[in-house]
Amino acid sequence: MFIQLQYARSNRDRAPGPAASGTLECVDAHDEKPAMTIPHPRVLAVILVFLSSPVAALNNCSDFIDLRSRRNITINTAPGQNRYSPSCVRVAVDTSVTFNSDFTTHPLYGGLVSGGVATIDPASPIGAHNSGTAPVIVTLTALGEFPYFCDFHYTQGMLGSIVVDPAFFDDGFE
Numbered sequence: 001m002f003i004q005l006q007y008a009r010s011n012r013d014r015a016p017g018p019a020a021s022g023t024l025e026c027v028d029a030h031d032e033k034p035a036m037t038i039p040h041p042r043v044l045a046v047i048l049v050f051l052s053s054p055v056a057a058l059n060n061c062s063d064f065i066d067l068r069s070r071r072n073i074t075i076n077t078a079p080g081q082n083r084y085s086p087s088c089v090r091v092a093v094d095t096s097v098t099f100n101s102d103f104t105t106h107p108l109y110g111g112l113v114s115g116g117v118a119t120i121d122p123a124s125p126i127g128a129h130n131s132g133t134a135p136v137i138v139t140l141t142a143l144g145e146f147p148y149f150c151d152f153h154y155t156q157g158m159l160g161s162i163v164v165d166p167a168f169f170d171d172g173f174e
């Protein structure tokens with residue numbers, strides 16, 4: 001090892017130019033490698049854009065409150081306020097979500113609001129609830145993102161989204 005380093009050093013210190021015939025060439029494979037490889041600027045830009053953009057951003061959600069350690073969560077509608085609280089949440093699979101609201105005055109639908117247009121998703125596990133004040137309890141058994149909105153007030157910001165991640169606490173360590 002010591003001898004290898006010595007050769008490498010003398011090889012590096014040698015004046016540039018072709019080696020004279022008969023000279024022993026000892027090239028350490030690592031000797032010519034830069035200490036750190038810097039990606040091409042364009043590659044770097046793509047990486048930065050990827051890192052800075054949220055994983056998902058449906059229904060005005062960019063920051064998701066991390067509630068993955070909970071088995072049950074509640075999304076409330078504050079009286080007199082046309083919004084959900086919390087609105088953007090990240091939960092573990094099989095989490096039970098309780099919506100507390102007056103669904104007659106705040107019809108709740110699973111679906112996407114994009115460009116000011118709300119589209120009900122009939123396949124959403126959040127479903128459709130447009131009457132009464134009984135709590136709506138939804139258990140989210142599939143991975144993915146499930147946006148939802150109030151049909152009367154989504155233009156006022158009464159909308160949100162739930163990201164369902166794999167359960168990280170299945171071993172009981174919570």
Ligand SMILES: [Cu+2]
Nearest residue numbers: 106150153158
């Ligand atoms: Cu509403």
